[in-house]
Amino acid sequence: MAEIYFQVNVPTRSSVQPERCGLHVFTGAAETESEALRAAREACDAAVAAQKAGFALPRRRPDGWGAHGIRSGWVLDWKAATVAVWEHDRGFRAARPTLPLA
Template structure:
């Protein structure tokens, strides 16, 4: 049986402009939520180390995790990270034309 997928939401803050902040979202399979945070952190650390060494940020790792959007100068707050199980079934729902945004109405859900 396949492992469940998780979303790890990690608050980030710029070291250059501390008023700038955001969230980095990582996804991948894990047995538990704490394991998902640990693996996400490993993926981020590897991506930042590669970038610091002048290498390209690795694509998705063999375990299904990756951190393509990490940027130097932004500090993740791993203690404040949150985890949710990612429902892959939502992506299997057939597309319906009524969900497509139209120019005559705002694109809201």
């Protein structure tokens, strides 16, 4: 089966100021939505571990998954994560909306 490029959107909230919230977006190749979610979480976990140990964030993996902009003190809600196929053409990439745009 050919790999597809996915976007994983994970709601995030500040543990210090809970009213501050956002969305962390991960992208990369996978064969299924569940594999995409797993790969995004692995990339995030590796980045958090490196950050806590005082090391540079790991580079993007060959399958495209990586995690940049992880904020210390922010909690990612993986149970509320959404996964969508990342549709793209030759030069511009955009995902189908998976959350309401308001």
